[in-house]
Amino acid sequence: MSHPVLSAVPHSGRRPFVTIDGWALKSNWRHMANTAPGARTGAAVKAGGYGLGAPYVAKALFAAGCRDFFVAWAEEGAELRAALPGANTRIFVLQGLDGDAAAICREHRLVPVLSNLDDARIWQETGIGRLPAPAALQFETGMNRLGMDEADARKAAALARAGAFDVTLVMSHLASADHPASAQSEAQRHVFERIAALFPHVARSLANSAGVFRGRPYHFDLTRPGIALYGGETALDPSAALRPVATLYAQILQVRTAPRGEAAGYGATAKLERATRIATIGIGYADGYLRSSSGVTPLRPGEPAPEVSIGGRRAPVLGRVSMDLTLVDVTDLPEDLVVPGEVAEMFGAQIAIDETARRAGTIAYEFLTGLGPRVARLAV
Numbered sequence: 001m002s003h004p005v006l007s008a009v010p011h012s013g014r015r016p017f018v019t020i021d022g023w024a025l026k027s028n029w030r031h032m033a034n035t036a037p038g039a040r041t042g043a044a045v046k047a048g049g050y051g052l053g054a055p056y057v058a059k060a061l062f063a064a065g066c067r068d069f070f071v072a073w074a075e076e077g078a079e080l081r082a083a084l085p086g087a088n089t090r091i092f093v094l095q096g097l098d099g100d101a102a103a104i105c106r107e108h109r110l111v112p113v114l115s116n117l118d119d120a121r122i123w124q125e126t127g128i129g130r131l132p133a134p135a136a137l138q139f140e141t142g143m144n145r146l147g148m149d150e151a152d153a154r155k156a157a158a159l160a161r162a163g164a165f166d167v168t169l170v171m172s173h174l175a176s177a178d179h180p181a182s183a184q185s186e187a188q189r190h191v192f193e194r195i196a197a198l199f200p201h202v203a204r205s206l207a208n209s210a211g212v213f214r215g216r217p218y219h220f221d222l223t224r225p226g227i228a229l230y231g232g233e234t235a236l237d238p239s240a241a242l243r244p245v246a247t248l249y250a251q252i253l254q255v256r257t258a259p260r261g262e263a264a265g266y267g268a269t270a271k272l273e274r275a276t277r278i279a280t281i282g283i284g285y286a287d288g289y290l291r292s293s294s295g296v297t298p299l300r301p302g303e304p305a306p307e308v309s310i311g312g313r314r315a316p317v318l319g320r321v322s323m324d325l326t327l328v329d330v331t332d333l334p335e336d337l338v339v340p341g342e343v344a345e346m347f348g349a350q351i352a353i354d355e356t357a358r359r360a361g362t363i364a365y366e367f368l369t370g371l372g373p374r375v376a377r378l379a380v
């Protein structure tokens with residue numbers, strides 16, 4: 001099997017690398033599409049396709065059938081347009097506009113998501129003397145992040161009727177869909193339906209990944225999954241069909257047995273209560289293996305240390321994660337398994353990214369989007 005390197009820098013195998021399983025990515029997208037059969041299924045590919053490489057991810061999802069892509073910034077949209085030149089592929093820019101961003105949207109046929117009347121006026125002005133261009137409108141339904149309230153939505157509707165732009169989508173975003181017990185999603189859905197009624201013939205979109213798993217009332221016309229495509233938040237999926245996509249590896253650089261009574265790593269936070277075999281692994285927080293993954297950290301009361309997988313066996317992180325290196329306690333692993341040059345899986349195929357993230361006091365999103373530029377991206 002060939003492993004094309006998705007970055008310009010050659011990959012020696014010694015520095016950290018993340019493999020991206022394109023088949024799993026497509027399979028996850030199809031699973032999200034099958035879970036919302038009455039709606040179109042889009043994809044959030046902002047932050048460079050959740051850290052894995054937007055052009056690669058977008059092309060794979062396009063091949064699976066996706067035609068609606070969401071990015072945060074117009075510049076991200078321009079990069080994506082180069083990868084997805086097709087006329088029937090829509091690229092939505094979530095975070096609004098200034099004059100420069102509007103020009104980028106025009107040039108690259110991006111659809112801005114207008115979240116306030118300033119956005120709407122800017123899009124109107126750049127459209128003067130041209131055919132009305134498509135726009136999406138985002139509504140405030142309870143998250144208080146980005147979006148227009150009902151009064152502003154009425155004004156935007158009037159602008160659209162006057163020919164300023166074509167509203168092709170109305171949307172809002174769920175704040176608590178990943179907490180099925182929360183009543184907030186239903187409250188947001190009702191507000192969304194009320195405001196969207198101002199645009200009776202326009203397609204509607206509400207659900208992120210977690211929203212898709214909330215069922216049909218949340219699907220509307222278009223869904224916008226992100227994290228589920230990349231194999232995160234898998235516990236939300238009742239059919240357990242989502243597969244890991246990203247597996248992060250780093251090489252063992254040194255193995256050493258330190259005597260009982262010594263300590264390991266910065267700050268000597270890991271006191272060795274037995275003679276301890278320590279594997280030093282070539283990845284650190286500069287690569288996105290977060291410092292909160294350290295073996296001892298006040299950020300994570302009650303959670304055990306994150307583990308890595310070496311030859312199919314688990315071993316816990318020991319002491320503080322440093323910039324370029326992480327220590328692992330391999331005392332309980334067979335000696336011949338843990339040798340310099342062997343790789344350790346930090347998360348992915350063997351250890352769910354959600355587990356690693358939880359033990360680091362965070363979420364899979366942060367681990368993926370935080371993968372640093374030194375981590376080689378390999379398509380498998």
Ligand SMILES: *Cc1c(COP(=O)(O)O)cnc(C)c1O
Pocket residue numbers: 044046094172173207208209210224225226227228
């Ligand atoms: C990021 C984002 C999504 C995707 O969310 P996931 O939780 O990753 O599925 C959908 N919609 C909007 C507006 C977003 O910002």
